[in-house]
Amino acid sequence: MQLRNLSSGSRQLSLFEHYINDIVRGKWFIAYTVLLFALIYAVLMFSFETSQAVVGVMNLVIFIVPAVGLFFTSMYYYSRREFMEFILSQPVSRTFVYFSFYLAMSLAMIFSFILGVSVPMFIQGFAPEAIKMSLWGVLLNMIFVAISLMVSVLADDRVRGLGTVLLLWFFFTIFYDAVLTAVIIYFRDYPIEKFIPFVIAINPVDDFRISTLLSTDIAAMLGYSGAVIKHFFGRFFGVLYVAFLQSLWVLIPFLVGLWRFRKKDF
């Protein structure tokens, strides 16, 4: 028997299928989806108006989704690294293996986001908001899977990789906002709003917050940086600008990880 068609479509599909099957069948994946659904559903039960519902869901999402995306991706990567080494020693391209892994992980996370966040919003009668939230949720998931995959590829040591991922989560969801608020208060007499469009580019979690609030037009909760963005670009271009930043947050970690993955020694 000869090895047929080294780059034929079906073989490539099977690796992707293998990953997605493996992830979706996992206990943690099912547990996460159920838990997310229950939490979001609970928040929505106690929300009496749209803005309250969106903000409640958004805050939960900001807290949970980056953490889960970061941790699950790294844990999964490290737990399957040996098997991946075997795959890489086969006549398949490394780019393709990396891409399959990324795509499977992202799709799995997006799938649980839709089941756990969008579906309860629909059920509770927030359909337009659910659609917008899902779109931004897709990006949010893709961002943190990409960041985590990049870190895992760069850090051969599992403990160092998971530690880095924990620090990043802390930085994006807690530390960055605290520092930003402090800076804004401290420099309130200076024209700092000029720098806001650049400053928010540093934090994909903020991008998610601003894009969600801008697109659902809940201005009251936009906060300082959101308000500045809206003032600068207007609502429509503000949303576009933030979406652009988020796409960079997917693309850059994805490409850095890919670059390293292609030339590293296994």
Add this chain to the structure above:
Amino acid sequence: MMAGNRLPLYAIEIRNLHKWYGRNHVLRGVNLTIAHGEYVAILGPNGAGKTTLMKSIIGMARVQKGKIRVMDADVKSDIRKARSFMGIVHQENNLDIYLSVMENLMIYGYMLDLTKGEARKKAEELLEFMEIEKHLWNEKVENLSGGTKRKLMIARALLSEPPIVIMDEPTTGLDPSIRRILWDRLLSLKQKGKTLLLTTHYMEEAHYLSDRVVFMHGGRIIEDGPPDALIKKHLPPYALEISPPIEPGGRPHIYTGNSLIIYLRNPSEIEPPEGVSRFLLRRTTLEDAFLYLTGSRL
């Protein structure tokens, strides 16, 4: 693949290979050629560079200098083609431990573009060939013994029917009876014309399986030849282990801990002196030759 039935000169050809991990110069100019159908064992102490050499051949470690050809494919420029000639058993277990025995082979079969039916048939053949009992076929890999995992890794390496099989320490950590079974299986592959390159720490295994052994030490190949010829080339046929050490009297010898091994042409050259705690006469082995050449344990 190849034009007609003409085979390239060598199954594997390695020229002046150098590999650095950071500042660590791990392969220092390795030259090695392996003929079609030849069984070659690489022997060497921990850290000699055996795994690195294997990983270079399969293109998993990028080498900075030198050339590797596998059949008619250059590993640097045509790695996919080169890999399509090789079945690989890595030193570490890299099965998917969350899948069953059968699933591990099936997944790989799909990667090779086999249909479900073909993959299943092939998998069953190989599981039988490797003597993995039927009741284990649907068992999860994480519940298998070390020996069965190893058999499964070999089965998987054979699934694509590669002409060349590469194995990094295939029997390390296995009990003697499983090791015997594996040897038997590997020798029966020889009848099918396969080429085998393996590493091992067991000189007995190297002697039993291979046409040629290669000694590696400090990133270099220090000896290369058929096992018996290699022993003969460096040492006389008898080894006398004696403790406490005596004066070797100009004969080839090595010190190991507080005993001495002296190599003799003639089994009765030395009479047991008084007051020795150990006096053991035996045949000279590959391990002796290696110890003599390097002063290191395998």
